[in-house]
Amino acid sequence: MLILCYFLYIILLEVEKKIMQLTLENTNTKSDKLPFSRTNPFQAKVLKNINLNGTGSTKETRHIELSLKGSGLTYNPGDALGIVPSNDPELVAAILEEMQWDEEAVVTVGKKGETLTLKEALTDYFEITLLTRKILQQAATLTENSELQNLVLAENADQLKEYCYGRDLLDMLRGFGPWKASAQDIVLLLRKMTPRLYSIASSIAANPDEVHLTIGAVRYTAHDRERKGVASILCAERVQEGEMLPVFVQANKHFHLPETQDKDIIMVGPGTGIAPFRSFIQERAVNKAPGRSWLFFGDQHAKVDFLYQKELENYLQDGILTRIETAFSRDTDQKVYVQHKMLEYSKELFEWFENGAYFYVCGDKERMAKDVNEALITVIEKEGVMSREAAEAYLKDMQKQGRYQRDVY
Template sequence: MLPEHAPFTSSQRQALDSLLSGLDPVQRGWLSGFLAASGSSAPVSSAAPVAGGKLTVLYGTESGNSEVLADRAVKAAKKRGFQAVMKNMSEVSPADLAKSPNLFVIVSTWGDGEPPETAVGFYKEFMSADLKLANVKFSVCALGDTAYEKFCQIGKDVDARLEALGAARVFARQDCDVDYEDSFATWLEGSLSSLAPAAAEPVSFVAAVAAPAVEYGKKNPFPAETIENLVLNGEGSSKETIHIEFSLAGSGLSYEPGDALAVVPVNAPDVVRGVLQAAKLTGNEEIEVKNVGTKLLADALREDFDITALSRAVLTKLAEAADSATLRALLAEDSKEQLKEYNYGREIVDALVDFAPHGLSAAALTGIFRKLPPRLYSIASSPLAHENEVHLTVAAVRYDSNGRSRKGVCSTYLADLVKSGDTVPMFIQPNKNFRLPADGSTPVIMVGPGTGVAPFRSFIEHRAALGSSGKNWLFFGDQHYTYDFLYQLEWQEYLKDGVLTRLDVAFSRDQPEKVYVQDRMVQQAAELYEWLEQGAHFYVCGDANRMAHDVHEALISVVEFQAGISREAAEAYVENLKKTKRYQRDVY
């Protein structure tokens, strides 16, 4: 409602109230700018926002999405009159929640049911803490990926735990897949309205600010021109690692070492043909694609849908579309192990063959898919060393399973389909949890086997460009020295120049016994511990399932034996490194 003292007649106020009540915040903002730009010479004061009280937006993030959404939630809440602040789970203790009368939680699930790296400590403590939260009102937004069995598990756990501790849920938990924009907007509006239904967003008429003609980002990826695409491995290697460079000229995009590049891929032609054949369709059928319009089915399968990743969510939709009693039985609660076994090594095309033998209509087929998500890659360049450029180090994924050849959607898109001069849609994904120390004199230890070395190329380039005095130590590993020493000449040049202080390598298949980066850490335990005691920051990038775990265990062992303390004390030492942001991981 407009305030009674607004400079309008009764009928004008009624008409404006009717119009504004049907607009969302984005539409209201556009209307505000439109009116200002079309001749209003002075701003019109709106009613002061209704005080909504204090609100804490707690977030747990791995790739940065939850942090971005938390920031948006805080800004929206402030417009509603809330005294809103955002806090990382790494910065608070569970006991602090009792001080938050209103609490929003935005948390992602990492891998198959794990908390984000920076939220591990908070999550473990919170799930066992004895707290009384009867005075807390809350709502949870969970981020996840339906390709994983334990979709949004951390958000579900936190939501249930808050309720068990007596907190009052004001709006239902929202579980968001990788395409989360609409779901998040629904959750945020519902949660804010539930907390303060009378605190409608005030309408402000402000001077129009000229916006750039085109703004690039997640909603509008930048079509970056490919400068170079080359294979890093030597002839004879069993691996295929590419170094690919893109131009950011004219994009307005910027990044820091540690950030990721989000690449928007397309599905390979042979994969599209396989799905069409399994569904018994030609590809010439027309379908409607949300937010896009009418397209030929083949084009939509190539550009818009995730047509490979098999999950419970996909199979549930397929069971209905194909009316398959066999698939429904496989999805039953008492068949979890059988379902897990079936999903392993299979893709959607296999399920179409197995459970939709008579094919599907074009609409039914596309109804089982989710939107094709972008892929995140650690950036392998420094903006100071390569102006208006961004570089990636990508391993092309290819393998055989269940009688079919498989390949990574984005890695082989970049390896097989993208040539110099081609454009690739992309945007920057900031990662504030993987940053060089602010003090350039601080020592840095980096552990990055295989493509995990990518951000450390960025780190070293950046420190070299800045003239940082801090020591730099790199642990790198791969299969063979002769074929797989990624960026070998660059590292050797940095050693010669003194930018790289130490380089320890582990080539697992160059000798009878396999040697890995964690083995080199243990061999150099005394000096490694000395660097830590000097204040060194410790970084790990690469495989989360085995390598990162083994490196973590090796780090604890190094501290335990070099400091002469118990295992428990060594674990506490390493945990403190995490809390003080001296131990950071970028794992996948």
């Protein structure tokens, strides 16, 4: 009997040991496969990277297709894709040269005391293209430069704000030396790199395991130097087909298609603002949505700047798009924008509103979105034969119902 109990005890020990081993294996598997997110981006393979603008255009708009295969990531029309970018190697090299720093020197970054080489930190970890009041104020303690000491005084807040606009770390280092600071002192001033968000330009139902983007390359001259957008120029100049981009999906609960597919939709998306509407149209095409779709698109020249022209014309021909109105501002003596086209078709627009249509606008926040909002009020006021106050209340009511949605930046 004792021998039997001993054998049973041994067997129970082995079973317990096996259970613990399996539990550990499962835990390791789970930790190895954390969901991809802002803090754990997925390395997406670039399948396609092309310029949508024709020869002679003053713009460069990249159409980028990325593989999400194996990521488990999904998205809805209206969501955004985050790109975790890296800084321009030429700008990093210029900073290292200006300060005569050793690129292999080790610096501490982040609250957990992670260490990186100086080149890695400036390339992948820190924002080096943006200056803030706080950065300049802290930098003033690391130099005896009287110009900077004066600039950060409370009474010069407006001048400080003006200085920061359009300047970067290299400008500051060149302008306010000599510095009594180490590389570690300088990088401690900087903010961590923030991901850049772009409206998704595809429907996952139409493109399984893929996500598409429409990105305008940002290039401009300011303060006697050429400037480049961090993520847009990474995509335009340095990321080739077959290479990887670290990405994550950012849900946008305030910009989405109507819950029922029989609702009409009106989309205003000039330039890269077309991106989410390409997603909307693809989704409706797959689902054979009975609701009508009306697109307002605008850019500079019809010949070289009509983004996704053939696609959109095919959708129109197939009846997936009911109407397209275009506004190419540089093709006529008088500049015509999307808001002018809205006013031109005010009667039909108001009829769509009265029929329960949803209205969407995507793109430039500062001017375009404001002009479109103003045009909307004018349309409602005129066609609804009501006062401006009543027209504004009508539009607010549309907003409350989720029938007026904006994705502006």
